[in-house]
Amino acid sequence: xxxxxxxxxxxxxxxxxxxxxxxxxxxxxxxxxxxxxxxxxxxxxxxxxxxxxxxxxxxxxxxxxxxxxxxxxxxxxxxxxxxxxxxxxxxxxxxxxxxxxxxxxxxxxxxxxxxxxxxxxxxxxxxxxxxxxx
Numbered sequence: 001x002x003x004x005x006x007x008x009x010x011x012x013x014x015x016x017x018x019x020x021x022x023x024x025x026x027x028x029x030x031x032x033x034x035x036x037x038x039x040x041x042x043x044x045x046x047x048x049x050x051x052x053x054x055x056x057x058x059x060x061x062x063x064x065x066x067x068x069x070x071x072x073x074x075x076x077x078x079x080x081x082x083x084x085x086x087x088x089x090x091x092x093x094x095x096x097x098x099x100x101x102x103x104x105x106x107x108x109x110x111x112x113x114x115x116x117x118x119x120x121x122x123x124x125x126x127x128x129x130x131x132x133x134x
Contacts, residue, residue: 027080028104030066030112034074034090037098037115042074046092046116050078053085053101090114 034046049067068076070090081104091097096116104110 026106027082028106029109030076030078030081030086030088030102030104031109032076032112032114034070034076034092034098034114034116036095037117042070042072043090043092043095043116044070044072044074046070046074046076046090046095046114048076048078048088048090048114050081050086050088050102053087088112088114090116092116 030050032048034043034048035041036043047067047069049065051065066078066081068078070076076090083104083106086102086104087099088102089097089099096118098114098116100112100114102110102112
């Protein structure tokens with residue numbers, strides 16, 4: 001009975017590992033760096049994410065979003081992306097945002113360099129001194 005139980009557990013493990021390997025075999029990879037456009041320095045802690053591009057009929061072809069956060073060198077890596085056209089976006093509050101349309105191909109790595117620049121959402125406040133005339 002022990003051998004049967006071990007055989008079942010081993011069988012489940014082998015099937016699980018094969019399923020995991022096949023899932024990665026259908027995708028590609030995205031890697032690259034994120035730098036501050038003004039200073040030219042790596043941006044640590046920037047969010048890099050990809051989302052599927054709109055379909056030809058204007059509809060979204062899936063809701064999958066994949067992401068990573070940059071390390072101290074501004075580097076990121078996203079694995080197992082399904083093949084197709086994606087919007088890749090990098091952003092960090094206080095630094096800026098950049099985006100690119102990318103093509104992911106099965107078994108290949110796509111490399112992107114983002115340069116974060118302010119998005120123009122800054123508000124300028126002007127304060128004037130007001131004098132009461134009496």
